[in-house]
Structures are given as structure tokens and as C-alpha cells.
Amino acid sequence: MVHPPSDDPTWWRDAVIYEVYVRSFADGDGDGTGDLAGVRSRLPYLRDLGVDALWFTPWYASPMADGGYDVADYRAIDPAFGTLAEAEALIAEALALGIRTIVDVVPNHVSDRHPWFRAALAAGPGSPERERFWFHPGTGPDGAGIPTHWESSFGGGTWTRTTNPDGTPGEWYLHLFTTQQPDLNWTHPDVWAEHEDVLRFWFDRGVAGIRIDSAALLVKDPALPELPAPGTTPAPGGHPHLDRDELHDVYRAWRKVADSYPGTRVLVGEVWLDDAERFAAYLRPDEMHTAFNFDVMAQPWDAVALRASVDRTLAAHRGVGAPATWVLSNHDVTRPVTRYGRADSSFSFAAKRAGTPTDLDLGTRRARAAALLTAALPGSLYLYQGDELGLPEVEDLPPEAVQDPMHARSGGVDPGRDGCRVPLPWSGDRPPYGFSADPPGGVPAEPWLPQPAGWAPRTVAAQEADPGSMLRLYRDALALRRSEPGLGDGDLRWLDAGPGVLAFARGDVLCVVNLSAGPVALPPHGGVLLASGPTDGAALDPDTAAWLRAA
Numbered sequence: 001m002v003h004p005p006s007d008d009p010t011w012w013r014d015a016v017i018y019e020v021y022v023r024s025f026a027d028g029d030g031d032g033t034g035d036l037a038g039v040r041s042r043l044p045y046l047r048d049l050g051v052d053a054l055w056f057t058p059w060y061a062s063p064m065a066d067g068g069y070d071v072a073d074y075r076a077i078d079p080a081f082g083t084l085a086e087a088e089a090l091i092a093e094a095l096a097l098g099i100r101t102i103v104d105v106v107p108n109h110v111s112d113r114h115p116w117f118r119a120a121l122a123a124g125p126g127s128p129e130r131e132r133f134w135f136h137p138g139t140g141p142d143g144a145g146i147p148t149h150w151e152s153s154f155g156g157g158t159w160t161r162t163t164n165p166d167g168t169p170g171e172w173y174l175h176l177f178t179t180q181q182p183d184l185n186w187t188h189p190d191v192w193a194e195h196e197d198v199l200r201f202w203f204d205r206g207v208a209g210i211r212i213d214s215a216a217l218l219v220k221d222p223a224l225p226e227l228p229a230p231g232t233t234p235a236p237g238g239h240p241h242l243d244r245d246e247l248h249d250v251y252r253a254w255r256k257v258a259d260s261y262p263g264t265r266v267l268v269g270e271v272w273l274d275d276a277e278r279f280a281a282y283l284r285p286d287e288m289h290t291a292f293n294f295d296v297m298a299q300p301w302d303a304v305a306l307r308a309s310v311d312r313t314l315a316a317h318r319g320v321g322a323p324a325t326w327v328l329s330n331h332d333v334t335r336p337v338t339r340y341g342r343a344d345s346s347f348s349f350a351a352k353r354a355g356t357p358t359d360l361d362l363g364t365r366r367a368r369a370a371a372l373l374t375a376a377l378p379g380s381l382y383l384y385q386g387d388e389l390g391l392p393e394v395e396d397l398p399p400e401a402v403q404d405p406m407h408a409r410s411g412g413v414d415p416g417r418d419g420c421r422v423p424l425p426w427s428g429d430r431p432p433y434g435f436s437a438d439p440p441g442g443v444p445a446e447p448w449l450p451q452p453a454g455w456a457p458r459t460v461a462a463q464e465a466d467p468g469s470m471l472r473l474y475r476d477a478l479a480l481r482r483s484e485p486g487l488g489d490g491d492l493r494w495l496d497a498g499p500g501v502l503a504f505a506r507g508d509v510l511c512v513v514n515l516s517a518g519p520v521a522l523p524p525h526g527g528v529l530l531a532s533g534p535t536d537g538a539a540l541d542p543d544t545a546a547w548l549r550a551a
């Protein structure tokens with residue numbers, strides 16, 4: 001079944017967008033690392049799944065100090081993934097199957113191997129080349145003290161000292177993430193011009209959208225003040241490096257670039273902010289189109305908390321006329337089936353709870369119900385590769401295999417994010433489970449992260465054959481979401497279905513989710529369209545969701 005992209009300029013308002021973490025999706029050349037050839041070979045799978053667009057995590061030339069979020073060249077594909085010609089072919093082939101492409105742009109920082117940063121190091125203190133970054137003398141007589149005590153999102157400090165061309169200790173540079181990701185200076189015109197040109201480069205190649213990495217961090221207070229004291233809240237827009245008001249000018253300029261192209265080219269922001277109003281401000285009509293809504297993911301499996309989150313989200317979006325997005329996970333967070341199997345199933349970076357027990361059967365039932373809940377809510381839906389297979393977080397990776405810098409920078413305390421980045425299982429009963437194609441005349445290399453034994457029932461091939469699988473549930477849900485006019489963009493009407501139950505109407509589709517401890521009676525209805533677990537049509541078991549035809 002081919003779903004040609006409609007000319008509808010509002011396609012993005014209810015799109016289902018699938019996140020491809022290229023390294024781990026499919027390996028076309030058998031070297032153990034996913035690549036564009038692998039994605040191209042699996043496009044029919046994505047068409048059959050029923051997604052509208054693919055978001056590719058960075059596929060650019062990169063030393064991979066942060067899985068590609070350390071970009072050395074935005075206009076080149078990393079050789080491990082393929083070539084620019086392959087990316088162009090992939091974009092065209094996907095479009096021919098009705099699937100749009102969204103690329104990831106990382107404007108907060110570049111790789112320390114990026115030509116600008118190498119030139120800045122070589123040119124030395126006071127040079128124009130250094131003005132594109134945040135170089136700063138250290139404190140104290142010998143300059144050995146860090147300029148500020150800001151904390152890296154990955155743990156540790158945010159400044160690294162340079163060595164001058166003559167070998168003496170030099171200035172420090174700012175990096176909100178790893179040492180290998182120097183932050184750009186967004187007061188510099190070159191930084192603005194370069195990014196607008198990168199957007200054009202990819203729009204010219206037919207991409208339908210840009211995912212904006214760390215979108216609320218770009219602008220810094222040039223005075224580089226210390227962080228607000230713990231427990232105090234800075235004035236809105238007054239944090240030294242988060243959610244500063246000047247950011248909105250950047251996205252207004254980007255919106256102009258996007259709007260200068262035919263068809264709707266969308267800007268999707270990665271905006272981690274607690275304040276729903278400040279978040280929604282990025283979605284004003286002349287800024288981004290949408291942003292990831294992480295609020296639902298941060299909630300425990302609790303009807304009151306989830307309903308409040310949905311209401312908060314919809315209200316904030318309504319104020320700016322933007323559709324909401326629904327996100328259960330991504331390449332940075334613990335997989336839903338593992339999370340929802342824990343006593344506290346909310347996600348936060350501060351409490352990943354690795355090592356706390358999880359009941360994967362319970363987690364799977366809840367993740368299935370959560371899939372139907374989020375797919376029924378108004379707006380667009382993000383699906384991270386492997387969640388449609390119900391893959392669990394791999395929490396017992398051998399420490400020597402872990403590559404995520406979050407792990408090393410925390411001194412091994414933080415498990416890092418590799419547990420949700422394990423290569424996908426496609427077929428067969430042992431690693432690499434069809435992840436890697438056989439290279440000519442040989443056997444594939446080991447996957448870049450080891451896959452667990454016991455994933456045979458979780459492969460795509462096994463799940464395609466099993467009507468009760470997570471994959472079949474997702475396929476059915478996405479097909480219905482496409483065919484039911486009530487689903488997708490629009491509004492919802494809550495129904496009262498009793499404590500511990502979420503129930504709402506979308507046109508003539510009802511969605512009921514039972515988060516209580518016992519079975520609940522379903523409201524009067526005209527038939528079960530889809531359910532995440534067994535139901536006789538009269539009652540719904542705990543941790544189960546159903547889509548019903550309104551009576």
C-alpha cells in the first residue's frame with residue numbers, strides 16, 4: 001500500500017514521525033554499524049508500518065564522540081553511513097513510498113574536529129576565528145580557574161582549557177555537552193549565516209523538515225554569569241544559557257528560510273522546558289511548527305497525572321495555534337516497556353532507575369496501552385525505532401561496550417543511553433538477528449553494541465507472524481489513525497469513566513485506557529475498533545486501552 005504524501009500544507013499537524021537512529025537501524029554492508037544502505041533496504045517495512053515521515057538522527061561526518069551529535073561537516077554524510085548521493089537517493093525513494101524525511105540539525109555546538117574550531121585553536125587568543133565560539137581566559141593569576149561553574153548536561157564541568165600554539169596553557173572554551181562539542185557563539189553573524197545555509201542545503205535536497213537539537217540552549221548571556229543559586233528561579237528568559245529570549249529571533253529567521261520553499265517544510269524543536277507557556281512561545285506562528293512534548297513521558301502511569309499532562313499540553317498549544325506532539329521515548333531515554341514495568345515509571349534524566357526491578361510483562365501491557373493512548377490524542381506522534389517491537393532497555397551491556405559519553409563523564413554512575421540504542425532485531429534466532437547484511441563473501445562483523453540473547457521472539461519477522469505482537473498493534477493503530485477522520489489533528493472531549501480511567505472522544509472514535517487496579521466497564525459503544533489486550537467488549541482489564549466506535 002503506497003500513501004503518496006498529500007499536497008496538504010498541514011501534513012505535519014497530525015503526522016506519525018518515526019525516529020531512525022541510523023547506527024542501529026539496519027546495516028547494509030555488514031560492518032556492524034547501521035547505514036543508509038540498510039535504511040533503503042528496509043523502506044518497505046516503514047511504509048507497511050504506516051509512518052508519514054522519518055526523522056534521521058545526525059548522519060553527517062562526525063568523530064562520533066556523542067553518537068553523531070558532534071558534527072564535523074553538515075554537508076557530508078559520515079563514511080560509516082554512506083554518501084551524500086545515497087542520502088539523496090534515500091530521500092527520493094522514501095518520498096516515492098509516501099514518506100517524508102526530516103534531518104537533525106545541531107546548532108548549539110559543533111565537533112572539535114569541525115574546521116571552524118580547528119581554525120580557532122590554531123589562530124590563538126584574540127583572533128576572529130575564536131569569536132565564533134566561547135573562548136575565555138581562566139580566573140586567577142595563572143588563568144587556571146574555570147570561567148564559570150556551569151554544569152554539563154552530561155555531568156562534569158562545561159569548560160576545557162586549550163593549549164596555545166607555543167605549548168603554554170591557554171584560554172578555556174565552553175561546551176554544555178562533552179569536551180568534543182564546543183558551543184557556538186550565537187551573537188556572531190557567521191554562525192547565523194552558516195546555519196541558514198545548512199537548512200537550505202538540506203531543503204534543496206528535498207527534506208520536509210528539520211529537527212532542531214538542544215533548541216533552547218543556543219544563546220548565552222555574553223556576561224557569562226554564574227548559574228542562579230540552587231532553589232532560586234531566574235527571571236523568565238534570564239537564565240545564563242537556557243531559554244533566553246534572544247532565541248526566538250533565531251527561529252524566526254529559520255522560519256523565513258523554511259517558508260521560502262514550496263510545500264510545508266517544518267521546524268521541530270527539541271525543547272526541554274518545565275514551563276508549558278515558555279515552551280509554547282517557541283511555537284508562535286512565525287517560529288517553529290512543533291516541538292517535542294516530553295511532559296507525558298515524565299509522568300508516572302497514573303490517570304490523574306496523565307490527564308493533567310494532556311490538558312496542560314493542549315491548553316499551552318491552543319494558545320499559540322500549534323498542534324501538540326506525543327512522544328513516549330527517543331534515543332536518549334529509557335525504553336517504555338522497561339520504564340512502565342517499574343514501580344515509578346516516570347522518566348527523568350536524574351532518575352533513570354537502572355538496576356531497579358522491572359516487570360517486563362507489566363511494562364509491555366502498559367506500553368501497548370500507552371501506544372493507543374498517544375496515537376489517539378490530537379496532534380502528531382513520534383515513534384522511536386524499536387518501540388514498535390516492544391524492545392526493552394538493555395541494562396546489562398558490558399561496561400567496555402558502552403560508548404555513550406554520559407556514562408564515562410559520570411564516572412560510570414549514569415548508565416548512559418546505549419541501552420535504548422542496541423541494533424534492531426529483524427529476523428533469525430541469534431545475533432545479529434538480521435541487523436547486518438552479509439558482506440560479499442563473508443560473515444557480518446559483530447553489531448556495534450551487543451544484542452541480547454533471547455531477542456528471537458522480538459524480531460520483525462517473528463512479530464509479523466504473531467497477531468498479538470507489538471508490531472501488529474502499531475500497524476493496526478497507525479492504519480486506523482490514518483483512516484478514521486476523528487483521529488489526528490483536532491480537539492478531544494473527556495468522558496467520565498470513573499477513577500483510574502482515561503476516556504475521551506475524538507469524533508466518533510472513543511479511546512478508553514484503564515490505569516486502575518481492576519477491570520472497568522466500557523462505556524456504551526458501537527464496536528471495538530482495536531484493543532491493546534483481550535476484551536469482551538463489555539469490560540476492560542487493567543493496563544489496557546481500547547478504541548471504540550461511538551454508540
Ligand code: GLC
Nearest residue numbers: 066069106177213214331332
Ligand atoms: C540532544 C540529543 C542528544 C545529544 C544532545 C547533544 O539532547 O537528543 O542525543 O546528546 O542533544 O547534542
